[in-house]
Amino acid sequence: MTASRGFAETLAKVKPEAEKLMAQYPQKRSALLSILHAFQNAEGWVSPEALAAAAEMLELPVSVVESTASFYTLFFRRPVGQYVLQVCRNLSCQLNGAEEIMAYCREKLNVRHFETTYDGLFSYEEVECLAACDRAPCMQVNLEFVYDLTREKIDEILRAMSAGNFEVAPLPQTAKPDVTWFVAHEGEKKSPGAQGVSSPNDPGGIGDPSGRQMVERIVRDPRLVEARPTAERLVRDGAARLEAGAEH
């Protein structure tokens, strides 16, 4: 992981804000989410240094802060692009053509869900309902809404972002982003089954009973990215079962 530059500067900026936030609550731990937001606003992501600093301010173990941060999808625990495009994939947007919009974004940016472009400019994610169903399909760019998406509109906003004259400000970028900012950890939120390993009976093998290392490897290794979607595998399994007459 790339270390972020000048964390001392960030901390000096965030600390007074954090003190104010902590004073708002009867118990200071309540300020945890707000403090992490403050760090992310300053750094563009929540670095390990930020997690440690938040833990110190709140007098909590770093593991507790990290565990809490990992629960929430809006905290980026690895560097992301300057523009984070979060396209809604939920029902009302789907009924109004979100699938085509997502396919177009992926093609145009040459990325998949949870990936950042090589120039570090765009991160792309497919997210759940953004509460803008009346203007579907929609997305958020750095949490600002862009409504009524069409191919032309996407061309237009991507052009504006590349040219640096888009209406939404870019995120600060204190470290170079990797291919993905997705972090998979053992025991975090979901079981191995839910983290993209195709069967709980088929995890990573000896020394990796929960499949954690396998998931990490799949996520990190660009050569293995092709193996990530479960769909191909499912089709193969289904076909094999049909051929074996499993159904009858």
Place this chain on the structure above:
Amino acid sequence: MPVSKVLTRGIGQVDLRDLKVYRRRGGYRQWKRVITELQPAEVVDLVSKSNLRGRGGAGFPTGRKWGFLPNNGRPRYMVCNSDEAEPGTFKDRMLIEETPHQVIEGMLIGAYAIGAKQAFIYIRGEFKRGYEVFTKALADARDAGLIGEQLFGTEHGVEITIHRGAGAYICGEETALLNSLEGKRGEPRLKPPFPAIKGLYDEPTVVNNVETLAFLPYILKNGPEWFAQIGPPKSPGLKVVSVSGHVKKPGNFEVALGTTLRKLLALAGGPRDGRKIIAVQPGGGSSACLFEEHLDLSYDFDTMAANGTMLGSGAVVFFDDTTDFVKAAHALVRFFAHESCGQCTPCREGGHWLEVTLERILHGGGLDSDIDMLVAVARQLTGINLCPLGDSIEPFLASVVKRFESQFRGYVRKRAIAV
């Protein structure tokens, strides 16, 4: 009888974010009246009489919820739930962004009624603009002496703190919200004890939806009888309904409960040209689908429940005859699988495997037996989790599999022919 709108009146015409504009239209007068003239118990009584039921999803009577707080002399908290994330719902975001002051006034009145000196509003992390608008409105109201200690020359006061979420649907569940507000992972708690007994910091707490609280100033202004006589007696009042899907003019519509689904469809501009509505999901992603023969049903809590679905958060999604219900079911199942907090095995694993099975069907690898399995697994997930998230998968899935089974079978057959 024509019913005039209250919560959405003026939106799009005047800038209700401006404190001066809001006050000129009678804003904060009820708050002043409540704090200077009424006892908390009187406010609870008025709200109980209005028969206001919670607008967040469960439809629980607000006055009764307030009545559960024990008289134990402990500090109490009022929490406004603005973690709106139910698929199809976009009313709270509008209220926060367009008319923050009526939400603040409602929170103040609610806090006073339950004897809370501190209120919190939990704003969904994605609502960055809503957060900014609300922060400004709160500062303006504080400067005007409407929030804080010893207000209007009385010894009473209420402080309001904004808490910003960070992306988790489950934090809309009240005990998960309280954990998140305490700076923890947003995992639902075991109930009982309910928040009224042990809520935020283990103290008595009330969690109310944005829309519920926003109605309070108007109930006090116009009297509980005004609210109670709108719509069906057991499910009265106005409701902001979010209409989306295959309609010409989707949007938020404030209507009297008891309006028909067909009327809501008409308000939203009707179906797209040359298309016909064949199904409607009346209460957000967690509710079962209704169909064309149900369009004349009255849209209220009890009628929806009697027809095997729910009014929920008031998110109505219409589907026309072009809909691929396998894809629609996949989108919602994937949503619940994604948003499961992971505490309860049935919800965490069941949701995931349902998603994977639907993916298999969509990619042509499905088997006929998968379709029955979907419904069976979804049913087995219900009623055995800490919170209702796991239970939310079955209603839509089971209702569309039953009605549009041929679409699901079609995907399976396509594969069989290809092989």
